[in-house]
Amino acid sequence: MDYRAKVGLRFITRRKGSLIAASLAVSIAILVVQVNSVIFQGLYNAIIRDQINYRFGHVYITRNENFITKSDKMLVNWLERIPYVEAAAPRLESTASINATGSGQTVRDYDVPVIGVDPVLDTQASTMYTTVGNGQYVSSRNSIVLGALVARDLGNPHVGDSIKLKFKDRNGLDQLKRFTIVGITQTAGSVGLDNSVIMNIDTLREILGRPHETQSIMVRLNDPTKDQVVKDLFLNAFPTRSDNFKAQTIEESAEQTLSGFRSGIALINLVGYFGMMSSAFAVVTIQMMQVTSKTREIGIMRAIGSKRKDILMIFIFQGMVIGAIGAGLGTVFGVSYTVYAKETHLTFQGSLALEVSYNWLGILQTDILAFVLAIVASIYPAYKATKLQPVEAMRFG
Amino acid sequence: MADLVLEVRNVDKIFGEGETAVYALKNVSFSVKKGKFILIVGSSGSGKSTLLNMIGLLDRPTNGQVFIDGIDPSNLNDNQISSFRNSKLGFIFQFSNLLSDLTVLENVLLPRQIQGTDTNAIEEAKSLLKTVGLENQMNKYANKVSGGQAQRVAICRALINKPAIVLADEPTGNLDSVSAQTTVQLMKSLNKKLGHTFIIVTHDRPQFGDVDKIITIKDGRIVDDEMMEVPTVN
Numbered sequence: 001m002d003y004r005a006k007v008g009l010r011f012i013t014r015r016k017g018s019l020i021a022a023s024l025a026v027s028i029a030i031l032v033v034q035v036n037s038v039i040f041q042g043l044y045n046a047i048i049r050d051q052i053n054y055r056f057g058h059v060y061i062t063r064n065e066n067f068i069t070k071s072d073k074m075l076v077n078w079l080e081r082i083p084y085v086e087a088a089a090p091r092l093e094s095t096a097s098i099n100a101t102g103s104g105q106t107v108r109d110y111d112v113p114v115i116g117v118d119p120v121l122d123t124q125a126s127t128m129y130t131t132v133g134n135g136q137y138v139s140s141r142n143s144i145v146l147g148a149l150v151a152r153d154l155g156n157p158h159v160g161d162s163i164k165l166k167f168k169d170r171n172g173l174d175q176l177k178r179f180t181i182v183g184i185t186q187t188a189g190s191v192g193l194d195n196s197v198i199m200n201i202d203t204l205r206e207i208l209g210r211p212h213e214t215q216s217i218m219v220r221l222n223d224p225t226k227d228q229v230v231k232d233l234f235l236n237a238f239p240t241r242s243d244n245f246k247a248q249t250i251e252e253s254a255e256q257t258l259s260g261f262r263s264g265i266a267l268i269n270l271v272g273y274f275g276m277m278s279s280a281f282a283v284v285t286i287q288m289m290q291v292t293s294k295t296r297e298i299g300i301m302r303a304i305g306s307k308r309k310d311i312l313m314i315f316i317f318q319g320m321v322i323g324a325i326g327a328g329l330g331t332v333f334g335v336s337y338t339v340y341a342k343e344t345h346l347t348f349q350g351s352l353a354l355e356v357s358y359n360w361l362g363i364l365q366t367d368i369l370a371f372v373l374a375i376v377a378s379i380y381p382a383y384k385a386t387k388l389q390p391v392e393a394m395r396f397g
Numbered sequence: 398m399a400d401l402v403l404e405v406r407n408v409d410k411i412f413g414e415g416e417t418a419v420y421a422l423k424n425v426s427f428s429v430k431k432g433k434f435i436l437i438v439g440s441s442g443s444g445k446s447t448l449l450n451m452i453g454l455l456d457r458p459t460n461g462q463v464f465i466d467g468i469d470p471s472n473l474n475d476n477q478i479s480s481f482r483n484s485k486l487g488f489i490f491q492f493s494n495l496l497s498d499l500t501v502l503e504n505v506l507l508p509r510q511i512q513g514t515d516t517n518a519i520e521e522a523k524s525l526l527k528t529v530g531l532e533n534q535m536n537k538y539a540n541k542v543s544g545g546q547a548q549r550v551a552i553c554r555a556l557i558n559k560p561a562i563v564l565a566d567e568p569t570g571n572l573d574s575v576s577a578q579t580t581v582q583l584m585k586s587l588n589k590k591l592g593h594t595f596i597i598v599t600h601d602r603p604q605f606g607d608v609d610k611i612i613t614i615k616d617g618r619i620v621d622d623e624m625m626e627v628p629t630v631n
Contacts, residue, residue, distance in 0.1 A: 303453070304482070304507065304554070
């Protein structure tokens with residue numbers, strides 16, 4: 001081993017307090033970045049996951065400013081012939097007026113979003129049916145599933161109760177229809193359809209007077225990385241100029257929801273990186289203390305022939321040791337927290353479960369950054385060490 | 398002139414400027430031949446350690462020149478002076494000044510490792526440590542050996558690169574009388590055996606007995622340059 005590396009290693013490892021303090025400063029900074037990443041990236045991924053599962057699928061097909069008039073069965077069949085497509089399901093959206101009651105009295109009328117789903121296809125393309133905690137998913141033509149927020153506003157009706165909804169059809173005429181509540185759906189963080197009611201798509205078509213029309217088709221893929229391929233295949237098969245279709249990947253369809261969140265993640269990451277800068281200051285301080293405590297040794301080494309650059313290398317090497325140990329510890333802490341969050345499906349106060357993934361590239365980038373910062377933070381103390389004159393260093397060290 | 402290992406010519410060392418200027422050394426000149434055992438003596442504050450720092454290239458004279466092995470190092474840059482110190486000079490300090498984080502053997506090896514010529518270094522270091530009776534202590538950390546032993550390690554460290562001159566600043570100043578006497582005898586025997594030139598600063602002249610030359614300094618000036626004519630074999 002090079003003598004500078006050996007001396008640097010001995011200097012720092014024989015002062016365990018300094019080594020532990022400096023390494024912990026680096027590792028805690030990495031842990032902060034990791035925890036931020038796990039929580040906020042996990043939350044971001046969870047929102048994407050739920051948007052895919054409940055609303056948009058991996059590819060979301062609509063028609064610009066109009067309903068899809070082509071047969072939904074034909075489109076679903078066409079899509080399901082693509083090897084990457086697991087399932088596709090049509091949906092139709094509208095609004096209905098609903099009465100909120102309290103103690104048997106009407107409290108108020110308000111509009112709720114209504115989602116028409118195909119009872120069979122929707123359970124293949126969406127996991128919305130799994131969120132029905134009480135009762136079952138939409139089945140027969142007059143069944144309805146209430147979102148938890150709607151049920152709350154209605155005074156918490158029970159499964160089996162009936163409910164009347166008032167629609168406006170395509171001609172602007174009121175259509176009043178009674179439904180039987182078959183289930184109540186609730187999602188963590190209310191990112192599902194908690195504020196809507198779900199009913200049979202054919203019933204809704206009939207009420208609205210749109211017997212063959214569809215609002216959207218959500219497409220679930222068995223390989224989510226192929227979303228752009230499926231989108232392009234669809235748009236090539238059904239050119240915009242003739243059918244005016246619009247196909248979006250999940251990043252595009254959920255953009256409105258995700259864009260603000262991304263800014264939040266960037267801000268949180270910035271806070272984490274400020275934490276890393278703080279750790280760099282801690283390393284500077286500890287290294288300065290190290291230089292002060294080793295003044296006499298620096299003087300001796302200079303007296304017996306070490307050059308300034310040799311002294312510089314000794315303390316830079318110490319920074320490398322601190323950076324490496326800190327990065328190692330930080331990775332262990334960070335990965336442990338990631339494993340814990342992933343295995344326990346970590347949630348915070350009933351919010352949606354985090355979708356935690358192992359971002360090895362991110363971990364590596366953070367480690368490298370911490371390692372480099374520890375070295376950079378050692379440059380000034382190392383430079384100060386090189387400026388010590390042998391005679392003064394030995395006299396006052 | 399060819400056998401001169403050190404020549405100090407008209408060296409002044411002034412600390413401070415203007416009215417606060419203090420002459421630590423004034424017009425100091427002397428020379429030393431190869432293989433001699435020289436004492437620089439004087440009372441505390443007389444300038445003897447300052448003179449040793451000039452000879453050891455740890456400080457630069459304000460005026461005058463110091464030639465070591467025929468070379469004037471005043472024109473060398475900082476890196477060249479470091480290399481020059483490493484190869485031409487060995488240092489023994491009052492407090493031994495070993496690196497406490499290294500073992501005895503590693504301390505002895507350090508000047509050689511700084512030089513970058515590791516060939517046979519470990520064997521030579523072990524041989525030196527054996528010469529001074531520390532072959533059983535070589536793997537101990539430097540702060541785990543006694544003061545006298547540490548000073549013997551410092552002597553080995555000073556000799557490992559086979560320097561032209563070994564400079565010792567009060568090498569017995571921090572030792573008890575027995576250890577001090579052992580150290581003195583060791584330096585003298587190594588001087589005889591290996592032929593290195595020893596220049597020793599001390600205020601305890603009697604402890605060293607017969608030496609080749611004694612330079613007495615008072616108030617920064619050489620007041621006595623006494624050549625001892627010691628008979629030599631051959």
